[in-house]
Amino acid sequence: MTEQHGAAPRRENDQVRPKQPLLVLIGPTAVGKTALSLTLAKQWNAEIISGDSMQVYRGMDIGTAKLPLADREGIPHHLIDICDPEEPYSAADFQAGAREAINAISARGKLPFIVGGTGLYIESLCYDYQFADNGSDELFRAEQEAFATAHGAEALHAKLSEVDPEAARRLHPNDLRRVIRALEVFHLTGQTFSDQQAGQKKESPFELCIIGLSMDRAVLYRRIEQRIDEMLEQGLEDEVKRLLARELSPHAVPMQALGYKEIADYLNGNCSYEAAVERLKRDTRRFAKRQLSWFRHMKDIHWFDAGENFHNNLRSIHAIIAGKFQDHLEYHSNQSFLDGGNVQ
Template identity: 75%
Template sequence: MLDQHNEIAGERAKGISLRKQPLLVLIGPTAVGKTALSLNLAKTWDAEIISGDSMQVYKGMDIGTAKIGENERDNIPHHLIDICEPEAAYSAADFQTGATEAIRDIAARGKLPFIVGGTGLYVESLCYNFQFAENGSDEAFRAEMEAYALEHGAEALHAKLAAIDPPAAERLHPNDQRRVIRALEVHHMTGQTFSEQQAGQKKESPYELCIIGLTMDRAELYRRIELRIDLMLQEGLVAEVEQLLKHDLAPNSVPMQALGYKEIAAYLRGECSYEAAVERLKRDTRRFAKRQLSWFRHMKDIHWFDTSENFHNNLSAIHGIIAGKFQDHLEYTSNQSF
């Protein structure tokens, strides 16, 4: 067995693919418990984690994105965290490229690549190798939509998308102005909705996928979301947003549109009270979690687990699913019994 393990590892190191590359994926809404489980699975299966979160790529956005700290990672390598300055643009296509490179690097060292995150488009585009259409851009149209949002608000801009592409509007938060405008721009330039483009993807994965999805009783999930936000505020979310504002970022920049940052920035600019900002943040995060679940439920191949139930039993079942899925890949072996 050891000789066969070494032989396969050697073939992989030479870049010779004997079969599809195994890829472990953990998804679920915010506050459902992905981080704690990801560390357990990574240790057990000798994996390295690739963040599938669109906001954790940004430096200086730590508390509001629930980014795992260096001292919390238990010596498990984490990729695609803190790779962009707040001023930079970062897209699903950028993530797909970066994550693909990380998967190759991790696999070449004999480790199991492991995607963990809640940004549905990012994770799905990687798992099924979406081809992003090169539709170009219409800067005048973008400027028009940005001006419309400034005058009428993010909800009004989101309503424009809902009128032409309800499925995309359901999946995108009104605060995600960059993607809302891009979805409108795609329709403006091609006559085809963003959802129609997504539906046209083949949904055939280049990977041997094992996707674990976490869910939870809705009332309990909302309670956990509110507790998490209270903790973020105690840990210094307001000060973190103050630091970002010192970058003199445009109102439509990614950090200033991000959940948790947009609401607190409005308070710091005197546009609302602290209490109103916190209440809005809790409301918007609940809505965001609902959109996350809606996105993931349109995906296939997911093994769902309810974290409200006996999670010890769930944990054994999850390990069993991973073992069954990757049993033919002898280079991946569990480091502990379960």
């Protein structure tokens, strides 16, 4: 058979490789992701990959709302307890670890399922961000750390607001490592971190199905405050004491995390217990607002209200997943809801 002029010969094995299915559940802290993730994982024969930047650290359990092993209902969870508090862990590290987990889960015939609230981590994975090697300036970093120590994290965050307001809006002032890195990128390249992120491609290497949970702001804030009260009852103060005993740098990531920095300030005599708790609740409310703002800028999300009548949305969520992964229904372990049965 004669080939057409100008056309590349087609080999029999030339086929478009299908994208790996990837289920993703996002939303602000305390919105109810954990409970729903267990329901969906059981329904869809999935293994969960944590998309939380702090749950990677061993010994940080209460303050990160880490689901105890006994409560995971036999569902494998990945990227939890993989680092000591002294070790750095970045979005690029998460991206590489999550890809490895996705490949392994897919090879087992299971559905990879990302669950979490760290916007940069999840977005960088879903859309295959390329992390530029902009180099580093250790002296500059040390100067910014010294500035934060002398003037406070809010003052350093204000410096970022001047040069990169978009990054400042997305980053919590207590997230010193990322605030300093955003300042360092601008210092080294003259380009803002936000501009670099905006230049990323927005096509996913995965067959994505992203479910987003939101909630009335007042209700969410009450849930946040209730969760913090429960963390304190469960022993958050003792958990922070154990971290302090490790003599971590005050600029180490764990000591800047929500719940740890505030209680550490109290334990170090910098404020009263009541002031620390009030600041923790305030900063967590602000963090939830930033999470929602980040996710609202992402595409391809199916949003659901996780309020009182959320059970009415479960059938719709299952139907969306089924429609997205209709060519991969082997993942589904119980199809009763599609056949008119009860929704789990």
